Amino acid sequence: MASSRDRQRKLARAKLDRQMARRAATLRRKRRIQAGLGGALALVLIGLGAFWALGGFDKEPVNTATDVCVWTPQEPGVNVNAKDVGLPSTTDVPTFGTRDMAITTNQGNVTVQLDLTSAPCAGASLTYLAGKSFFDNTTCHEITTEGALHCGDPSGTNLGGPTYTFANENVPAAAPTPSPSASPAPGTPATYPAGTVALYPNPPGANGSQFLIFFKDFTPAAEPAYPIIGKVSAGLDVVDKISKIETVDNGNGAKVKPKTDVTIQALTVGAVQSNPADSGATPDPSATPSATATPSGAPSGTPTNAS
Known part of the structure; x- marks a missing residue:
């Protein structure tokens, strides 16, 4: 009986370890996605700032x-x-x-x-x-x-x-x-x-x-x-x-x-x-x-x- 209980505990522990590993992997993926989005947003903001500084948003007169x-x-x-x-x-x-x-x-x-x-x-x-x-x-x-x-x-x-x-x-x-x-x-x-x-x-x-x-x-x-x-x-x-x-x-x-x-x-x-x-x-x-x-x-x- 002791051997059976030990086996069940080991299986339960292995299952818990797998769940924790999956959760950790999911969390790492979310962090990588968020980091990527944040970097992309930062690049967009830097680009828009440079465009504005160079007068890109100034309205050009159109002679029509x-x-x-x-x-x-x-x-x-x-x-x-x-x-x-x-x-x-x-x-x-x-x-x-x-x-x-x-x-x-x-x-x-x-x-x-x-x-x-x-x-x-x-x-x-x-x-x-x-x-x-x-x-x-x-x-x-x-x-x-x-x-x-x-x-x-x-x-x-x-x-x-x-x-x-x-x-x-x-x-x-x-x-x-x-x-x-x-x-x-x-x-x-x-x-x-x-x-x-x-x-x-x-x-x-x-x-x-x-x-x-x-x-x-x-x-x-x-x-x-x-x-x-x-x-x-x-x-x-x-x-x-x-x-x-x-x-x-x-x-x-x-x-x-x-x-x-x-x-x-x-x-x-x-x-x-x-x-x-x-x-x-x-x-x-x-x-x-x-x-x-x-x-x-x-x-x-x-x-x-x-x-």
Whole structure:
């Protein structure tokens, strides 16, 4: 009996030893796994710390239309005068420098220097539309009482444009003491000097393709509404010649339609010029442009943000 009990005790002790060995092995495995995870986590934290120290989490500015411009599509069929040419690109919108917009008309040629720094979305939109031949063979349908040639509406109704709009840019501040006669106070530069090129939002704040080329100084009596997009760099004499064309009723009771058609035969926009050269001396806005010499610079009083 003693021998049987000894055998049972030995078997029980052996079983206990095996259980303890298994437990010890399991514990060692858990510790190795935990140590490995801890080491991996430490490496991850060290890597993230180094990435942060090197500026990896700093937000890099992305120069795209998504960040700079918002193109708002119009509802289909709402504006029967709108022309569907799609939407401008949502990437690679230049936000500095200038572009030359060349306007070939049946009355002569005009070059506009677009200001991409102050009006990048306008520059992007005009470049896109010009690439679609949007303005070709259209008429400048008004010589406004404010002293500007009104172009860019293929329908000639003041309601036409592309099937998208975009918000105002670079609208000048109101004159300190606006004159009821829409003329600046003595010594105060005009809000829109002759040679200024601005968009014509319709409705207000919603821009499309319509633009104004001012042939004389203009300061509105009310809050300015036209976003400045650039200036005439050549051909102001052509605009001045057009301004002298007789106007007739446009069908809505306003005597603003040119009696002789002013047709844009072609409109193109050139490449970005990052460092445009100084255009030279500023012409005297009171002087009448010569029919044989094209002013090379912005008219006197042109706002610096339109240069």
